[in-house]
Amino acid sequence: MERQIIEWVNGRILPYENIPFNKEAIEALIAQGELEVLRGVERRASGSYICRRCRNEERYYFETYTCAACGERCTYCVRCFRMGRISSCSKVVRCRAIERGNWPKYEYDWNGTYSYLQQRGADALVRAARENEGHLIYAVCGAGKTEMIFAPIDAYLKEGKQIAVVSPRVDVILELAPRFEKVFRGVPIQVLYGGAEDRGQPFHHAITLATTHQLFHYDEAFDAIFVDEADAFPYTYDIILRRNVEAARKKGAPIHAITATPTKALEREYRENTTIIPSRFHGHPLPLPTFRMLMRYEKALSKGKLPRVVVEWVRAQIDAGLPFLLFFHSIEAMEGVRDFVQRIHPTIEVVHSESAQRKEFVQQLRDGERVGLCTTTILERGVTIPKVQVAVLGAEQPIFTKEALIQIGGRVGRSKDHPTGDFVLFHAGWTRAMKAMEREMKKLNRLHERAKEEAR
Ligand SMILES: [Zn+2]
Ligand SMILES: [Zn+2]
Known part of the structure; x- marks a missing residue:
């Protein structure tokens, strides 16, 4: 007992x-x-x-x-x-957490190969694990960051450690779960999120995948915590969430962070313990944005319509047979044009944080059953759709921060066979965020070229 x-x-x-x-x-x-x-x-x-x-x-x-x-x-x-x-x-x-010593024999079933830079990221994390030091992986969207944490996690498990991989975004956790279950076959894994909470079952898992919200039950439990999408809302703004993640690690255990868009605070926190991965896994540069000035688009929206140039862009994607995402700054603006866009094509849907069928719609877009989706920033991260073309309507709106725009652009050109694509920003004036985004993407592409030289 x-x-x-x-x-x-x-x-x-x-x-x-x-x-x-x-x-x-x-x-x-x-x-x-x-x-x-x-x-x-x-x-x-x-x-x-x-x-x-x-x-x-x-x-x-x-x-x-x-x-x-x-x-x-x-x-x-x-x-x-x-x-x-x-x-x-x-x-x-x-x-206090029971020291496990060792885990039952399991199979580490990942036979992919790391790109030169993925290897660098994985090595840095394995080294950080050995030195018990937190590390930041600053990897461009599409760098293949999930694979980079497989090797360090394997190293932790070999020593009988208990680790957690957490993210502020439930979509990220849902996507990680099946991959982890496949790669770490036979390892006790638990997956926690709103709707599948820890209701107090025995805690004897080697790997815990959880939203940051679910970590508050834990107290000095983990030998290491990986925070994926460490800059995503609301984690960076919510001091209680951060306190809970910190309290969930054992004394002195490291917190590793992984993101394509580190905040200034994260960069400061990790400083020299940072590895930049400026290349996508397929070795092509980030598709750069094009900017199109579009004054008074809000007038069209208020009448339940899209401006003519945006309609033309949407039609061009449909004619080319390319799936698209059209980002809006607010749910109201987007819901207001739902009828209008469905007259352009009946399979276009709108998705936002309250849409119950979000995952289903994204899958249908992937499967070619829908030509495109209108969306809020809810789809800025964690979605991969081959050949997707992306436009932002009202890119000057404050919700489109530098980080949000980089993430949105990061949806484009993620697959090896289609490494490029449209990333159009329709805007009614330049913002600091837009300029900073463009500057940063160019900088990363320069680093990417340099890394390519090194890899030769
Ligand atoms: Zn309370
Ligand atoms: Zn009382």
Whole structure:
């Protein structure tokens, strides 16, 4: 029983009530010091609060009320209230992660070959793993970054380590899961995201694939954490998410970051521990953007229409038999032209963060069952569609940051057989983001040419 309880709690912080074992056995482990009990919401000397479950410390997320459980004035955490109330009088239990030593024999089933630069990225990560140091892989869109983390993960698993690969984007996790299950056959893997949460099952997995949101249960659990798309919303803006990722690693364990668009803060954080991969896996440069001035497009949108030049661009793609993505700055603007675009071609659909059929529509575009999709920035990352052509309508809108535009452009020319394509920005004026994006893409292409020389 004791072993079972420890397997259940290890590496995590869980509410006392959620541990489905006999109370005497739990109390015995507490008395032995195997389990540690903390107050659910703690008041510090400074008067501020901290929730031990979700690690929220923001004052506005705490409410004080007359508690039915203890009959006192009690403070609870509003932020994680949906998972059941955690308050000053509730108890949470933690237990340090079990050292695994070794994993059952598994098959590392990846027989691809690394490009020169992928090899450089993988080597840097293996070295970082050995030195127990966090590393940033700054790899252009289409560099083949997932493959780059296979080798270091294999190295970690060979030493019996427990690792996590997390991303702010659920789409990324859903795409990684089947690939990991194939490459690391026989390895215990768990996949966590909204809808498939950790509901307190025993934690004995070598690999945890999770959205950053799902990591808050974990406490000094992982020997290394890889954060994929480390700059994606909301991770960079949400201090609680970052705190949770940091708390989920064992003391001194590294956090590795992987992105095509590092923020200034990330670049500062990793400095010399950074490897730049300026080449796509197929060895062709990034397709550069073309800019087309388009004043008063918002007037057309307000009438439920697309401007004439955009219609022409859409028709040209349909005539050429090339799938396209047309990016909009807002859901409203896009929904307003849905009827209009479906008159151009009935298979054109609109997708955004609320579209339940998002994945299905993208697959249909890939399969040639749809000619194109209108989308918000939700499809800026994590999608690969061979031959796709991309346009942005209203590229000067503030939502199109430098990073967003680079990611959007990164959808183009990803396959070996079709390494180029249209990346058109229709805009009503230049922004700093547009200029910075173009500058950065050119810089990366120069680095790419240099790397090609080196590889010879
Ligand atoms: Zn909380
Ligand atoms: Zn209470």
